[in-house]
Amino acid sequence: MGEGTYKRMEGTLTGQSSDDSVRIVLLGSGNVATHLAKVLAPNIVQIWSRNPRHAETLAHDIGAEAVENINDITLEADLYLISVSDDAIIPLAMQLKGRKGIWAHTSGSIPATALDGVGDAHGVFYPLQTFSRDVDVDMAQVPVFIEASTPEAAGKLKKTAAIFTSHIYDADSDRRRRLHIAAVFACNFANYMWLKADTLLHDEGLDIRVFAPLIEATLTKAMTTGPRDGQTGPARRGDRSVIASHESMLQGDDREIYSLLSDSILKYFNK
Amino acid sequence: MGEGTYKRMEGTLTGQSSDDSVRIVLLGSGNVATHLAKVLAPNIVQIWSRNPRHAETLAHDIGAEAVENINDITLEADLYLISVSDDAIIPLAMQLKGRKGIWAHTSGSIPATALDGVGDAHGVFYPLQTFSRDVDVDMAQVPVFIEASTPEAAGKLKKTAAIFTSHIYDADSDRRRRLHIAAVFACNFANYMWLKADTLLHDEGLDIRVFAPLIEATLTKAMTTGPRDGQTGPARRGDRSVIASHESMLQGDDREIYSLLSDSILKYFNK
The missing domain is CATH 3.40.50.720 (NAD(P)-binding Rossmann-like Domain)
Structure with missing residues (x-):
């Protein structure tokens, strides 16, 4: 898992071991x-x-x-x-x-x-x-x-x-700050996308749980083959007509976020 | 799970049942x-x-x-x-x-x-x-x-x-379109947040897998108490000094996305 890993000598996956030299x-x-x-x-x-x-x-x-x-x-x-x-x-x-x-x-x-x-x-x-x-x-x-x-x-x-x-x-402190930024994207912002979806689903009499299997499959893919390979959706495919149709159905922040993220994905994948 | 659920009479969680009347x-x-x-x-x-x-x-x-x-x-x-x-x-x-x-x-x-x-x-x-x-x-x-x-x-x-x-x-088709928009937020955009985090982590010799437990805990919380309660992070807390410090360390799309989403979260939670 990248550099900087401290190699351990014994397996203590149960968390039941101890190290007598640390009080x-x-x-x-x-x-x-x-x-x-x-x-x-x-x-x-x-x-x-x-x-x-x-x-x-x-x-x-x-x-x-x-x-x-x-x-x-x-x-x-x-x-x-x-x-x-x-x-x-x-x-x-x-x-x-x-x-x-x-x-x-x-x-x-x-x-x-x-x-x-x-x-x-x-x-x-x-x-x-x-x-x-x-x-x-x-x-x-x-x-x-x-x-x-x-x-x-x-x-x-x-x-x-x-x-x-x-x-x-x-x-060090600088590295922790950069990790924190990455964690904001990975957790706070990902959760905010679920919050947006949840709000849209409430208009349909549903909630975010209906997407649980889909999100779990997406996460599993991101953790195995990586989120680059795991990226799907209209922007990943370069499907501008679907993007435009979705934008026409959204308002305010939802629309702004949809447009910025779609543009960014289009650019990222050269679509 | 919301309205519109079609109630089943028998349990077929193994997927091994069949219905003789459907060929x-x-x-x-x-x-x-x-x-x-x-x-x-x-x-x-x-x-x-x-x-x-x-x-x-x-x-x-x-x-x-x-x-x-x-x-x-x-x-x-x-x-x-x-x-x-x-x-x-x-x-x-x-x-x-x-x-x-x-x-x-x-x-x-x-x-x-x-x-x-x-x-x-x-x-x-x-x-x-x-x-x-x-x-x-x-x-x-x-x-x-x-x-x-x-x-x-x-x-x-x-x-x-x-x-x-x-x-x-x-x-109907209209409802499927709205579900699709919600799914774009919940999956495509959430995955893109992981892709952004993964890229930031690569600069640190790490990758998105280091966040696996954190993302899984966030997802579990979103699916149980809902993503509104599950929202954390600097914008949720209204911590503008951390937001500004993060923005100063980001560039291009990363910075634009960070700012728009942070602003939206601040607004959503009246911070």
Whole structure:
């Protein structure tokens, strides 16, 4: 899967393995923290959260210690994973100046330097996935993007990711930003196309679910032969009369989006 | 799943049931014809194709008779399903004037009237799915859209669809055109967003597969809680500084598409 993959030695696809050399303190109890806690359970020694009850519940679930006071966080851990909301990272970092160990946050959009001065080294441990508390995620398939201020910290973060996934990549802040743009196209904009379709279908007494098999087949094709080969439709075929007929039936944003994307596809495929 | 669903009496999710009262001649041997032949096998008495060898192979596979000469097609069938390419439907209809029985084609974009004068009644039997010869399709999940010139023909077409699916809807030519527009958004344009993401990822030594879990989670959410609730990203949050930073990193079509879709999402969610 491209360059930058960190090769793992053992298979841990079940997420049940651990690496005894990494003792982790988890800061946070939200969606990302909860999913990470489950796969990193054997390595997590303490959990702290702004909400002590959440920390207690999560710590109880995975057999770790809950910490209510931030000053009671152990100094003996190898890795401190900050998995709180983007807005809360910098205020939290302020409270943590001058600690020991490796400190990393799990955000895709905050620079690693937000944790400068907190520990001996700092970094980012960014699992690229959308997490909902009640939806199971196959963490073995989740890619993790790593950035660190020292090679030792990078190694520790990669070891930690390797506990649950083999899809591990290096990504500095600039690369994370470019990945984020690509993710906006792949997920936010693709979802918006489904929202547009859903709205059009509602006029017909239907909804997007009627397209589920079609979308799933399109996605499977995109993931196997690639989205270039998977591209179909009037613009891909260069069928300008169908495009014009569709445009005449659309209004406002729908029409503007239809025209811009059709033009772009026509150009892309030299039609 | 919306109005217009034709309620089935028995469960035939395996596609192994049949309806003794429908004897079908299949005209065509392409991707759609092949997938239909498999689920309608017990009901198919003859298969004709422009390519006699293809007709023979397919007929052999499902235990039907292959017909080489179009004049040898039986007059005794209830339903004649024309599953050839869009371009070939009208020329074929010319050769078939004055027959008996119900004649229907499987195209989403050709009007039912293309078969006017061919049989006693005519119609459309449109399975909404993208078919590849070698990719298995769960036909029980495929929606079929029906149009017919008589109520009896509509009934026969619905009975036929009910052999393999419970997702059966009425759709005249106008409705099929509107469904097609929605499908262009849901599939062609969504795939184009993946193509854009894939291109951006290639610059990073990655490809779209790194987003597979993220896209699948987004799709699952869109199909369960709906794509309105599933919408995330900078535009959904109204985060104009991230949008501006992304725009400054994009060029040409990518930038134009990013801006138009972000503006549209901002407007849609009153951000």
